[in-house]
Structure formats: structure tokens, C-alpha cells
Amino acid sequence: MTATTRLRHNHPVVALRLDGATLRALDQTRLPFDEHELALSTAADVAEAIKCLSIRGAPLIGVAAGYGLALELHKDSSDASLESASTLLREARPTAVNLARAVDRVADAARSAPPADRAAVALAEARAIEAEEEAASDAIARHGADLLGDARRIMTHCNTGALAAPGRGTALAVIAELADRGSLEEVLATESRPLLQGARLTVYELGHLNIPHQLVVDSAAAGLIAAHAVDAVILGCDRVAANGDVANKVGTYGLALACGAAGIPFVVAGPTSTVDYDTQTGADIAIEERGPDEVRAVAGHLVTGVDTRCRNPAFDVTPAALVTALVTERGVAKPVSEASLGALRTK
Amino acid sequence: MTATTRLRHNHPVVALRLDGATLRALDQTRLPFDEHELALSTAADVAEAIKCLSIRGAPLIGVAAGYGLALELHKDSSDASLESASTLLREARPTAVNLARAVDRVADAARSAPPADRAAVALAEARAIEAEEEAASDAIARHGADLLGDARRIMTHCNTGALAAPGRGTALAVIAELADRGSLEEVLATESRPLLQGARLTVYELGHLNIPHQLVVDSAAAGLIAAHAVDAVILGCDRVAANGDVANKVGTYGLALACGAAGIPFVVAGPTSTVDYDTQTGADIAIEERGPDEVRAVAGHLVTGVDTRCRNPAFDVTPAALVTALVTERGVAKPVSEASLGALRTK
Numbered sequence: 135m136t137a138t139t140r141l142r143h144n145h146p147v148v149a150l151r152l153d154g155a156t157l158r159a160l161d162q163t164r165l166p167f168d169e170h171e172l173a174l175s176t177a178a179d180v181a182e183a184i185k186c187l188s189i190r191g192a193p194l195i196g197v198a199a200g201y202g203l204a205l206e207l208h209k210d211s212s213d214a215s216l217e218s219a220s221t222l223l224r225e226a227r228p229t230a231v232n233l234a235r236a237v238d239r240v241a242d243a244a245r246s247a248p249p250a251d252r253a254a255v256a257l258a259e260a261r262a263i264e265a266e267e268e269a270a271s272d273a274i275a276r277h278g279a280d281l282l283g284d285a286r287r288i289m290t291h292c293n294t295g296a297l298a299a300p301g302r303g304t305a306l307a308v309i310a311e312l313a314d315r316g317s318l319e320e321v322l323a324t325e326s327r328p329l330l331q332g333a334r335l336t337v338y339e340l341g342h343l344n345i346p347h348q349l350v351v352d353s354a355a356a357g358l359i360a361a362h363a364v365d366a367v368i369l370g371c372d373r374v375a376a377n378g379d380v381a382n383k384v385g386t387y388g389l390a391l392a393c394g395a396a397g398i399p400f401v402v403a404g405p406t407s408t409v410d411y412d413t414q415t416g417a418d419i420a421i422e423e424r425g426p427d428e429v430r431a432v433a434g435h436l437v438t439g440v441d442t443r444c445r446n447p448a449f450d451v452t453p454a455a456l457v458t459a460l461v462t463e464r465g466v467a468k469p470v471s472e473a474s475l476g477a478l479r480t481k
Numbered sequence: 482m483t484a485t486t487r488l489r490h491n492h493p494v495v496a497l498r499l500d501g502a503t504l505r506a507l508d509q510t511r512l513p514f515d516e517h518e519l520a521l522s523t524a525a526d527v528a529e530a531i532k533c534l535s536i537r538g539a540p541l542i543g544v545a546a547g548y549g550l551a552l553e554l555h556k557d558s559s560d561a562s563l564e565s566a567s568t569l570l571r572e573a574r575p576t577a578v579n580l581a582r583a584v585d586r587v588a589d590a591a592r593s594a595p596p597a598d599r600a601a602v603a604l605a606e607a608r609a610i611e612a613e614e615e616a617a618s619d620a621i622a623r624h625g626a627d628l629l630g631d632a633r634r635i636m637t638h639c640n641t642g643a644l645a646a647p648g649r650g651t652a653l654a655v656i657a658e659l660a661d662r663g664s665l666e667e668v669l670a671t672e673s674r675p676l677l678q679g680a681r682l683t684v685y686e687l688g689h690l691n692i693p694h695q696l697v698v699d700s701a702a703a704g705l706i707a708a709h710a711v712d713a714v715i716l717g718c719d720r721v722a723a724n725g726d727v728a729n730k731v732g733t734y735g736l737a738l739a740c741g742a743a744g745i746p747f748v749v750a751g752p753t754s755t756v757d758y759d760t761q762t763g764a765d766i767a768i769e770e771r772g773p774d775e776v777r778a779v780a781g782h783l784v785t786g787v788d789t790r791c792r793n794p795a796f797d798v799t800p801a802a803l804v805t806a807l808v809t810e811r812g813v814a815k816p817v818s819e820a821s822l823g824a825l826r827t828k
Contacts, residue, residue: 166785166786167783322792324700325674325776325784325785326700327672327674327698327699327700328698330784330785333776333777333784333785333789334784334785337785337786337789338786341786346790347789347790348789348790348791348792349776349777349785349789349790349791349792350776350791350792350793351674351675351699351731351776351793352674352698352699352700352732353671353673353674353699353700353730353731353732353735354731354732354792354793354794354797355735356732356734356735356738356797357731357732357734357735357794357796357797357798358792358794360734360797360798363792383700384698384700384701384704385699385700385701385703385704387703387704387707387739388700388702388703388704388735388738388739391703391735391738391739391742392734392735392738395738429672429680429696429697429698430680430696432779432780432782432784433779433782433784434782435779435780435781435782436514437672437677437680437681437779437780438513438672438677438680438681438684438696439513439684439685439688442680442684442694442695442696443693443694443695443696444695444696444697445669445695445696445697445701445705445710446697446698446701447701447704447705449704450701450703450704450707451704451707
């Protein structure tokens with residue numbers, strides 16, 4: 135052991151906060167060992183923070199990108215600035231639909247205003263998106279806890295709390311709500327290689343929430359599910375296709391298979407902003423393949439040959455048929471299908 | 482990156498070698514960065530090396546324990562020494578049946594000899610076990626390559642080569658044989674957390690064998706199988722129950738589920754010494770739960786809070802119905818069942 139960090143739980147988790155013309159973001163690559171805030175003042179700063187995963191989580195990167203565009207317009211509200219900043223932010227990561235959607239929404243609002251007003255209009259739109267996502271988080275927590283009321287031991291994957299989405303998050307918001315209601319006994323959190331969002335971030339958040347938890351390596355999850363170590367699995371989503379196929383953090387599909395085999399609920403939680411009705415099925419979702427160094431190293435320390443070739447897909451696709459329910463702020467789609475997602479859309 | 486190790490491939494992999502009254506063992510916890518040989522001269526030395534995974538792999542720990550008992554008898558051939566050393570070695574790890582079986586076989590041979598001859602008798606028995614396992618490795622390689630002749634891209638899990646079993650190993654021996662036959666294009670190796678036997682050892686062996694390969698994190702495997710990135714999965718086994726249920730490195734069960742869903746072969750390779758006909762089903766196999774520090778840290782570097790609670794099962798159990806075939810030195814059981822394993826026993 136090279137460090138002896140004990141996680142302290144004496145403050146709420148604040149992933150993003152606007153401070154004048156600066157977006158302050160907790161650098162999630164340094165958690166849990168170092169609670170360092172980045173000071174971002176341009177669209178390029180924000181795009182870079184999203185790319186390198188200092189800011190992550192599908193709903194959170196949408197909000198951050200909205201603020202990034204507003205900050206850029208505060209410096210230069212020209213058409214050229216608006217278009218180049220929008221493109222930069224939109225392309226920071228390819229898989230989560232929230233990112234492109236938030237950027238488009240803030241950009242559309244700004245385009246409709248005269249240059250002098252664009253920064254203020256964009257800022258108001260970004261704030262509106264954040265407020266909507268916060269409200270969505272609370273609604274997801276309620277709907278999910280209603281659905282999973284009986285579950286005492288729950289497994290989750292990657293990080294889906296206040297570090298991943300405005301408010302209390304998505305799947306972790308459901309877990310927090312179950313804990314508030316008094317029924318939850320324990321959470322099993324997967325470490326979520328390559329970047330260890332489970333070991334670093336979910337464990338950090340569960341500590342803040344005072345929820346009993348244990349950490350497992352990703353490959354232990356399926357066997358523990360088969361051994362009935364948990365009553366349900368709940369996790370987030372980066373993009374949901376119109377037919378209900380779910381793109382989410384790599385490893386999600388394997389957990390879905392294990393839940394199906396064990397006959398326990400496999401529940402996905404996310405705001406409807408994550409549903410991409412323009413993408414027909416999971417096969418149409420672009421899966422980001424990240425660089426090999428994330429696989430070759432763990433927390434900066436090499437674990438294989440420096441020239442070892444790697445595959446590093448950031449996401450996988452889980453067929454809708456394996457998803458017991460999709461919990462959104464508008465209610466629960468169960469079973470998950472084009473019909474049930476369509477019904478949520480018009481709700 | 483803290484190191485820039487490039488793996489060099491200018492010598493064969495020698496996991497164990499007897500040098501007079503010393504058993505020299507490549508310390509597998511330090512690979513691939515440091516090719517350091519441990520010098521073991523007592524049963525306690527060998528038991529400790531097995532416990533801490535300096536020596537690992539079900540067939541290899543059996544052979545090492547056999548030599549450990551012979552070394553101990555070389556120092557003290559009394560009944561008390563024989564019994565205490567046998568117990569120590571037998572209990573070094575609980576899951577692989579080869580360990581207990583090899584120790585019992587060497588101990589039984591020694592018990593039948595007068596004290597003055599015990600060391601020599603034990604050494605001869607340990608050498609016989611090693612020679613049998615080497616021959617088994619070659620036969621497994623042939624049978625497995627015959628079975629998987631069409632597979633151009635193969636995934637494997639954990640480490641099953643010359644570092645895990647005498648000779649060329651088990652599943653990795655099949656892969657090496659396919660490469661020798663000229664049909665193999667690429668191997669995808671899982672990193673195999675917590676101890677990274679894939680990233681550290683399989684990549685090291687594949688480099689020595691000059692077989693093209695890529696490394697993936699464990700949780701990426703299921704999605705890559707679903708995307709048909711490989712034609713088959715082959716891996717080893719730590720214990721096979723009489724009904725064909727397979728206990729193997731944690732993560733094996735998830736790969737089996739993914740292969741079943743994708744309709745590609747999921748093949749297990751191991752010597753018949755790994756089949757435990759006295760254990761009826763996988764539910765009866767003791768699953769070793771190792772300490773939390775393996776999860777909390779990667780290669781000695783903490784990745785979560787130092788006091789984070791963890792579950793750390795070293796193995797999981799894959800039902801026989803998910804195993805396409807079990808490749809042994811006596812032939813292939815396909816499908817895997819009590820009947821097909823029984824037929825191998827009498828072959």
C-alpha cells in the first residue's frame with residue numbers, strides 16, 4: 135500500500151459549481167485521494183475535462199458542456215465562436231446522447247438571441263437543464279425505490295451518483311432513497327476497470343451517504359449474483375436506443391446476463407434525456423474505443439508490457455430483453471420496449 | 482506510467498526447476514517486470530510461495546507441493562515431519578484438487594518406505610507427477626487444437642500456460658498448438674483482476690510464443706464476445722465436479738454466459754487430475770475467499786479507501802450445461818456430464 139487514505143464524510147459531494155465566470159469541477163480522476171477542484175473558464179477547458187474524464191457521467195457532462203458553451207459566449211459571443219465551441223463540446227465524447235443534446239439546446243437558445251444577449255441566454259438555458267436534471271434525479275430515486283422496495287442487498291456498477299448526474303444521480307439516487315426508507319442493508323459496488331469509477335467514486339459517495347458497502351472486482355460480480363449475494367442490480371445508462379437496448383459502461387451486459395440467469399431484477403436508471411429515439415437499436419450506437427494506456431496501467435502504474443496491444447471499448451450494449459425495467463423521471467418502463475419507451479415520451 | 486518494461490522473448494518460460502536440494506521457482510507475483518527466482522528449501526517455503534501466489538496454477542501447485550514434501554523429508558524423514566509437512570502443503574490453498582491429490586500421492590509413497598529412503602521415494606514420486614502432467618499438457622494441446630481447428634481468434638482468461646502447469650500448460654497449450662498449426666490469428670487475453678494474471682503472465686507467455694494478442698479489462702469480455710470479436714473462449718479449471726460443473730478463476734462464469742448467448746464454443750482445458758469425482762456438483766466445491774487488500778490495491782497501489790470493505794472470491798462455479806467441452810489428456814468430454822466424465826475416467 136502506497137497511501138493510507140481513509141475516506142472522510144463530512145461534506146456533501148459537489149461535482150460542479152458555477153463561480154462567476156468560472157466552472158469549478160471536482161477532478162474525478164483524482165478522487166478519492168485528492169478532492170481537487172478544476173477551474174474551467176473556456177469551452178476548450180470544459181471539453182478537455184470531459185475528454186479526460188475529470189467530469190463524467192452522461193447527465194453531468196451534458197450540464198457541464200452547457201455551462202462550457204455559456205462561458206465561451208461570455209468571452210466571445212460571435213457566430214464563429216458559438217459554432218466552433220458547440221462543435222468542440224459536442225464532440226468531446228461520442229456515446230452519451232445527453233452531451234450533444236444539451237449542447238444543441240444551449241446553442242439553439244443562444245442562436246436565437248442577439249450576440250450581446252447570447253451569454254446570458256446560454257447561461258439561463260444551461261441552468262434550466264441542470265435544474266431539470268436535478269428534478270429528474272429526485273423523481274428517478276422515488277420511482278426506482280418504489281420498484282425495488284423489497285431489495286435489501288443491491289449491486290451497482292460504475293458510478294451513477296452525484297458525481298455522475300446533477301442532484302443525487304440516477305441509480306445511486308435510487309440506492310440512497312432505499313437507504314433513506316430504511317430497507318437497504320448493503321451495496322456491492324464493482325470496481326469498474328479500467329478507470330475504477332466504482333472503487334474510487336461510488337465507494338466515496340457511499341461513504342458520504344453512510345450506506346454499508348463492499349467493493350468487488352468486476353469479474354467477481356457474475357458469480358456473486360449466481361450465489362444470490364444480492365437481490366437486484368441497478369445501474370445507469372449512457373444511451374438508450376428507441377427499442378430499449380442500453381449502452382452503458384463496459385461490463386453492464388455481463389451483469390445483465392448474470393441477473394437473467396439468476397432470475398433477479400436487472401434495472402437501468404436514467405433520465406429520459408438519455409433515451410435516443412432517433413437511434414433504432416443498440417447496433418446503431420457508436421461505441422467509444424478509448425486509448426490502450428487505460429488498460430496497460432492502473433492509477434498510473436503499469437501492469438503489463440508498455441507496448442502490449444489492447445482493446446478498450448468504454449461501453450457495451452445490453453439488449454432490451456435482458457433489462458427488467460428502465461427507471462426514468464417520468465416513470466418506469468417495464469418491460470423495456472419500443473412501446474413502453476414511446477409511452478414515456480408522450481407522458 | 483512508472484516503468485517502461487518491454488517484454489523480451491529470448492528464452493523459454495521455466496516456472497519451476499529442481500536444483501539439488503533447492504526448488505527454484507519464478508516468482509510470478511513479480512512478473513513481467515522482474516524475472517526473479519525464489520530459492521525454496523522447506524515445505525514451509527513452498528507452502529508460503531503457493532499461498533502468496535508466487536507459484537500458482539492448479540497443476541503447477543500440485544507438482545510444487547510434491548517437491549516441497551520431498552525437500553522436507555530430505556531434511557527430516559520422521560513420521561512427524563512427514564505428517565506435518567503434508568498437512569501444511571495440503572492446506573496452502575483449498576480449491577484446486579490437484580494440490581491435495583499430489584501431496585497425498587507423494588506422502589503415501591513416502592509412508593510406504595523406511596525413513597532412510599523416504600526423501601528419495603518422495604522425490605521420485607514428485608518427478609513422476611511432473612512428467613505425467615507434462616505429457617498431459619501435450620495431449621491436451623493436441624485434443625484441444627483438433628476441437629478448435631476452425632477458430633482464428635480466441636479469448637482466454639487468467640493464465641494457463643507454462644507458468645500454470647508443467648509442460649506448455651493447459652488452455653494456453655491449446656492456443657500454442659493452434660498457433661503452431663498456423664491457423665491462429667489473434668488472442669484476446671483478459672487482465673484477470675485482482676492479481677492480473679492475464680495482464681502480467683499470459684501476455685508475458687504469449688510474447689514468448691510470438692502469438693499476436695491484445696489485452697482487455699475483464700468487464701470488456703462479454704461485450705466483445707457478443708460483438709463476435711472472437712470465435713471461441715478457452716480457459717483452464719481449478720476443480721471440476723463429478724457432474725462437470727467447473728470451478729475456475731473468478732470471471733469464468735460470466736464468460737460462459739456470454740459464449741452461450743453468442744453461440745460460440747466455451748471450452749475448458751485441464752488434466753484429469755483436476756476432476757474431483759468425489760465432489761458431486763459445483764455447489765459442493767469450497768470457494769476460497771482471499772483477503773481484501775488484493776481488491777483495494779493494484780500492484781501494490783491503493784485504488785480505494787484503505788478501510789473499504791471487500792468481497793474477494795478467488796473462483797466461481799460454471800454449470801456443466803454452459804461448458805461446450807472439457808479437454809483433457811485422455812480426450813474431450815462433449816457435452817460435459819457425469820456420463821462423459823465417467824467415460825474419461827475409465828479410458
